Amino acid sequence: MGRPREFSEQAVVDAAMEVFWEKGYEATTTEDLCARTGLGRGSLYNAFGSKHRLYEESLRRYAETKAGAQLEQLAEPGSVRDRLRDLMLGVIEADMADPGRRGCLALNAASETAGRTGAVAGLVRGQFTDLEQALCQLVRLGQATGELSSDRPPLRVARAFQSAYYGLRVLAKVTDDRDALLDVVEGAMAAL
Amino acid sequence: MGRPREFSEQAVVDAAMEVFWEKGYEATTTEDLCARTGLGRGSLYNAFGSKHRLYEESLRRYAETKAGAQLEQLAEPGSVRDRLRDLMLGVIEADMADPGRRGCLALNAASETAGRTGAVAGLVRGQFTDLEQALCQLVRLGQATGELSSDRPPLRVARAFQSAYYGLRVLAKVTDDRDALLDVVEGAMAAL
DNA sequence: CCAGTTTTGTACAGCTCAGTCAAGAAGGAT
DNA sequence: ATCCTTCTTGACTGAGCTGTACAAAACTGG
Numbered sequence: 001m002g003r004p005r006e007f008s009e010q011a012v013v014d015a016a017m018e019v020f021w022e023k024g025y026e027a028t029t030t031e032d033l034c035a036r037t038g039l040g041r042g043s044l045y046n047a048f049g050s051k052h053r054l055y056e057e058s059l060r061r062y063a064e065t066k067a068g069a070q071l072e073q074l075a076e077p078g079s080v081r082d083r084l085r086d087l088m089l090g091v092i093e094a095d096m097a098d099p100g101r102r103g104c105l106a107l108n109a110a111s112e113t114a115g116r117t118g119a120v121a122g123l124v125r126g127q128f129t130d131l132e133q134a135l136c137q138l139v140r141l142g143q144a145t146g147e148l149s150s151d152r153p154p155l156r157v158a159r160a161f162q163s164a165y166y167g168l169r170v171l172a173k174v175t176d177d178r179d180a181l182l183d184v185v186e187g188a189m190a191a192l
Numbered sequence: 193m194g195r196p197r198e199f200s201e202q203a204v205v206d207a208a209m210e211v212f213w214e215k216g217y218e219a220t221t222t223e224d225l226c227a228r229t230g231l232g233r234g235s236l237y238n239a240f241g242s243k244h245r246l247y248e249e250s251l252r253r254y255a256e257t258k259a260g261a262q263l264e265q266l267a268e269p270g271s272v273r274d275r276l277r278d279l280m281l282g283v284i285e286a287d288m289a290d291p292g293r294r295g296c297l298a299l300n301a302a303s304e305t306a307g308r309t310g311a312v313a314g315l316v317r318g319q320f321t322d323l324e325q326a327l328c329q330l331v332r333l334g335q336a337t338g339e340l341s342s343d344r345p346p347l348r349v350a351r352a353f354q355s356a357y358y359g360l361r362v363l364a365k366v367t368d369d370r371d372a373l374l375d376v377v378e379g380a381m382a383a384l
Numbered sequence: 385c386c387a388g389t390t391t392t393g394t395a396c397a398g399c400t401c402a403g404t405c406a407a408g409a410a411g412g413a414t
Numbered sequence: 415a416t417c418c419t420t421c422t423t424g425a426c427t428g429a430g431c432t433g434t435a436c437a438a439a440a441c442t443g444g
Binding site: 001002004006029030041051 | 401403409410412
């Protein structure tokens with residue numbers, strides 16, 4: 001009971017996530033968060049307690065939506081190679097189409113000191129291992145069907161692909177050269 | 193003429209570089225810089241003008257020293273495969289031995305918005321392409337001697353290796369699992 | 385020794401920041 | 415209708431921020 005909230009908590013976290021994604025944790029001010037979410041400072045602090053807690057929620061939400069969508073895409077039907085290639089081609093298109101070059105929020109968080117302490121560190125690590133596990137399962141499937149060579153352990157292959165994937169996202173932040181990024185894709189596919 | 197400086201400009205930039213490397217640009221305060229360099233605010237601003245200019249100098253210095261040392265290491269004698277493997281094994285040891293998990297300054301800069309605008313963007317991009325070119329030349333050499341397969345263009349191979357390298361450094365920031373990082377090395381070597 | 389020049393230390397200006405607080409608004413329970 | 419609880423608004427706080435001002439200090443050329 002009491003006065004009901006005028007906002008959807010999820011919509012607010014979505015908006016906050018966008019700001020953190022664009023500017024990073026340190027460079028984001030509570031003013032930015034108020035402006036983007038439409039909430040006054042009182043409401044924001046009443047609901048979330050601190051800038052840092054809202055950052056945590058944003059990372060959780062990112063895992064649910066953006067990262068989750070990628071994991072789902074990996075689970076869609078199709079050949080294993082196509083699914084892995086589409087994952088990379090998808091982020092090339094997404095990253096190049098984004099004028100703000102925000103990249104991957106979890107990866108950005110991992111680069112900031114604020115992203116490697118406390119609860120945030122666990123959230124970031126979780127997204128990394130989620131991807132690792134999804135890739136590993138996919139590689140295992142590919143090896144079982146004979147689509148991929150079975151001469152190396154699936155986890156090792158998955159980790160190599162994962163690092164190429166993260167490297168790709170880093171490169172996409174600093175280059176406009178699509179061909180360079182496509183070279184990375186070809187290299188990662190050849191290594192499967 | 194006039195009063196002589198009491199500090200070595202290079203030593204100051206070295207000290208500032210360490211701070212930016214540990215904390216990132218946004219999270220570093222001018223107080224931090226004064227404390228670490230030993231200079232008062234007046235001297236710092238007299239010599240460098242602004243926090244941002246000092247950041248630029250730090251990146252330049254990083255390219256000269258740390259990144260430069262890696263490029264030199266790549267140019268040392270030995271088999272191409274050994275040199276490439278040693279590059280990765282070296283950063284695994286360095287990153288895991290570093291309690292602050294600072295990673296690569298240029299890569300950290302690329303993740304912050306401050307690292308993708310103005311003069312800093314060019315410095316970051318420069319370090320990326322320097323590594324790309326060094327790797328490419330090495331791959332070309334390996335292909336010429338027959339040590340590496342020549343069925344793919346050297347630049348493409350170099351870029352694939354480069355992305356694995358950057359992915360490795362990102363992963364090293366969030367994981368303590370040395371085996372996971374070694375899997376990345378094996379994967380990158382297998383893809384050559 | 386002195387005038388001119390640059391560096392140094394420190395106080396300070398002017399903001400901006402994260403977070404708080406009090407007063408009023410909007411509902412539910414009885 | 416009236417309490418009671420919760421939410422909203424917006425001003426406010428105290429700390430911390432980058433950058434500046436300025437006087438004293440240190441050195442050089444004459």
